[in-house]
Amino acid sequence: MAEAHQAVAFQFTVTPDGIDLRLSHEALRQIYLSGLHSWKKKFIRFKNGILTGVYPASPSSWLMVVVGVMSNTHAKIDPSLGIIAKSNQTLKYTGIMSYQTQNVISAMLFGTGLWVTLIIIMRYSLKMLLSYHGWMFAEHGKLSTATKIWMRLVKLFSGCKPMLYSFQTSLPRLPVPAVKDTIKRYLESVQPLIDESEFQRMEALAKDFSINLGPKLQWYLKLKSWWATNYVSDWWEEYIYLRGRGPIMVNSNYFAMDYLYIIPTHLQAARAGNAIHAIHLYRRKLDREEIMPLMLHNTIPMCSSQYERMFNTSRIPGIETDTIQHTNDSKHIAVYHQGRYFKVWMYHDGRLLKPREIEQQIQRILDDTSAPQLYEEKLAALTAGDRVPWAKVRKSYFGSGKNKQSLDAVERAAFFVSLDDTEQGYRKEDPVTSLDSYAKSLLHGKCYDRWFDKSIGFVVFKNGKMGMNLEHSWADAPILGHLWEYVMATDNFHLGYSKDGHCKGETNPNLPPPSRLQWDIPEECHMIIESSFSIAKALADDVDFHSFPFDSFGKGLIKKCRTSPDAFVQLALQLAHYRDKGMFCLTYVSIYDSASSGEGRTETVRSCTVESCNFVLYILDAQPPGQPNEHRLKLFRLAADNHQHMYRLAMSGSGIDRHLFCLYVVSKYLGVDSPFLKEVLSEPWKLSTSQTPQQQVELFQLDKNPEFVSSGGGFGPVADDGYGVSYVTVGENLINFHVSSKYSSHETDSHRFGKNIKQALLDILALLNLSTNKKKSS
Structure with a gap:
């Protein structure tokens, strides 16, 4: 057995003449090379730690600052406003240094201190700049002068050639939204899903929570947000993922x-x-x-x-x-x-x-x-x-x-x-x-x-x-x-x-x-x-999965409508779901919120809104041939713009669900019950969706290699009687969908829902007076 032989570095036998030692040179060579590999990795980590630790400066910039200070000192110019002279006086009492040595050490100490101060100022300035989220709410392609100036300042303080973790210490903390703002947005999100009496009941629960228990729980969250970079991430990882006792498959x-x-x-x-x-x-x-x-x-x-x-x-x-x-x-x-x-x-x-x-x-x-x-x-x-x-x-x-x-x-x-x-x-x-x-x-x-x-x-x-x-x-x-x-x-x-x-x-x-x-x-x-x-096996056999490419059109044609591709798809999903089940439902859209803070995970956008429901109901109404579509178009724009606004709120740390989740965790630690939070956290997500963004489009050069398109990825159903939908827009002319549900539910059918998604996409495109033929001709 070759592998067993090479695993033994040496063998020995006790003989009357002493110990016969036989070294395995190949094994020792492999041990040496393995150790060399490990030390190389340790050195790389050490070097990267230094580079990341001083970013946006560099070790060479330290030398430049120190040399500059020493040059000024040599030219009888004091850039330290007397600090170097005081340092010389302190060093003079040691009695072991010449005047020139004292001057060099004092200049180096001041230069190093100046260099560290500049790094701290640049990092703090960048953190303050990144705390501004107004850029998210700017209309696409129409940045204001103030936002352009802000972006130039961010680039200025970001340095050049950043490494993977260079910005970690400059990212701001995740802000805690005001309780009243979160509750207001929550009530707006459930308004189209419940009748008037039920809404009034939830409104009363929410009002009671915001006046009585909410401020107390919010105080603890504020305290955590001052101490931790992200007040959500550790609790989200522990309670949503790691504490689940059911199958993760x-x-x-x-x-x-x-x-x-x-x-x-x-x-x-x-x-x-x-x-x-x-x-x-x-x-x-x-x-x-x-x-x-x-x-x-x-x-x-x-x-x-x-x-x-x-x-x-x-x-x-x-x-x-x-x-x-x-x-x-x-x-x-x-x-x-x-x-x-x-x-x-x-x-x-x-x-x-x-x-x-x-x-x-x-x-x-x-x-x-x-x-x-x-x-x-x-x-x-x-x-x-x-x-x-x-x-x-x-x-x-x-x-x-x-x-x-x-x-x-x-x-x-x-x-x-x-x-x-x-x-x-x-x-x-x-x-x-x-x-x-x-x-x-x-x-x-x-x-x-x-x-x-x-x-x-x-x-x-x-x-x-x-x-x-x-x-x-x-x-x-x-x-x-x-x-x-x-x-x-x-x-x-x-x-x-x-x-x-x-x-x-x-x-x-x-x-x-x-x-x-x-x-x-x-x-x-x-x-x-x-x-x-x-x-x-029972869980796997119950999964009804349908993956399909939609190639009638893609984000290239959607952008001609001056609409976000994600908003377009989300409205199509709302239309498809209403056709599929004859009802609206609480809809989960996951977004990656790591632009708003450090240690970010995902936030939720509740894409079933009053505006999206109005659009769906109106587009399904019978309409005489030849009647203009202006009102439908207006409703579509309102729904799409509102979706983008909620998306930006979630990315800027003003989402609904992570805040309410953390308030609920605090209530459990304090041993108090909140009927409002308990009801909110128990609401089922009958439609759970996620977009998989393409990040490195340049690697594939789809204009030269149009056949090398990705299929994306997907996940299982979240609710027993609901749908899970993942989608990815690939290139300009393809959207891949992955739909999951459960066979055991009589309400769902992944293939039926897939057909409804295709039809909804085509119907919305027709509403915007565009056609797939225009895509091909363009």
Whole structure:
């Protein structure tokens, strides 16, 4: 066994002549290279810490300031207004320095102090500038003179060549909205959903809360906002994600798809080789902080804190609450194939494996015909079922011995890889069934062939298609979307494949093969595995999923209407839902609010409004042929503008739901009940939606490569009798939709709702006197 031999650094034998010591030079060489790799990473982290710590200045600017001060001092000019002279007097009493040495040290100390003061002033000025949110409310393409001046000042104080975490200390705290403002917006959001008597009852509850209990709870939130950068994030992570005791599969985890139409190679091992290498290239950029922070309008920085736990991270089950385990580094990945688990080292000879070498390792796993160990095949079903049984099993059976070693190999891996034995992806001869099957496979698979606790679950199918299943507690979709865009573009446009479909490069015969993880799973543990699998299987079988591309038009034509593409789609969803169910419902739209503060997560926009309901009802009214559409257009504009206004409020920290959620948490800590908050937090979201924004469009150059369009990603239904809808606008002429619901509900049908979405989009376009033909001619 080559890998066992190389793992031993030396051997010795006791003989009558003494100890016979035999060193393994290859093992010592690998130890040396591994240590060298670790020290390089430590040095890079140390260097980055310095660069980020002094940003927007640089270490070289310190030298310039100190030299400038010393030059002035040498020229008998005192830039310190007497501070250097006083420092000289203090140093003079030491009696161990000459006058010149005293002068140099005093000048250096003053220069350093001046440099640090300038950094603090620049950071504080930038923080104050970023606390202004008026730019969000400016009409698109019509920035006022004051906003333009503000943006120039932001650029001035932002420095140049920022690293990923350069702006973290300059981001403002998340502001706490006034209770009366939040309640006012809440009542406006529920007004179209309830009758007049019910609204009056809620109005009375809200008024009582805002006068009596609300101010007391608000005081505690204000106190927290002064102490913490973000008064929402830690409670949101703990109570919304980690304290949930039900399955995270379907209910919390989400997925990301591959290209819609393209498969660069049909060799499973080759696709895995390129993609795994690309993921590690991204991780290296992340470790070195070489990823540019996301910038709105190429000016306003967004929070980057969620990147910190992207890799080497796993959700650990607990009895009352889960925890997130993150390690600083991991040099291996965990791979699952046909019921077996493997550990694959990603570094050899002190370097990252090349794509062809990774393909070689993956092919060795695919060629391995050994059978799974007893009860090994369905082990990951524990991560798919309820959390409490998994926590108890983990403590009882995986706390020592080979089980602990193997579990550590999975949980401490950089990420988890599933080599799926099915073929998935878009098929032209059967587009509907093929995409639906692809989505369900990524969302839940067989319920035991994905490790749902890992931050990143990378899936490669038998025909070369790929995707990801992602744990949600540690970060939101835009963070993983940034990684996934980089991986897809790097895989195809930079790494590429040879003519026979293999990764470019040569194999390496010196690579030790992947190692099988060893388990010792007792019968009583197997019974709990089967129980978890039964729960997960029932949940997966109940998911009614429909993924489809809408290519009649896209954001290119929508922009000609001088309308936000997101507002256009959201109004279409309201129209589609009313046609589907004959009623309006509380609608959840998630937005990424990290432009308003540090450590941001998501906020909610309640897109079912009085204005959107008025538009939907009017557009469904019968209208004589030839009658002008001016009133409908006016209602559409009002609804679209109101949606954008709510979107901006949420991004600026003035949303409704996170504020009410935190007030509710405070009430629980204080042991007081609020009928108002209890009722608000129990309202079901019958329509939960999310847009997946494209962030790095330049990587794909869709004008030159129109076939390389992304499918986006999706999630499971939030309510038992509701819909989950994810959509992504790709390029100028495509919108991909992912609709989920439950078969067990008689109110929902994902395919029916998908047809209603398509029709609603076309109906609104016709209302605006535009046609898909105009799109083609333009």
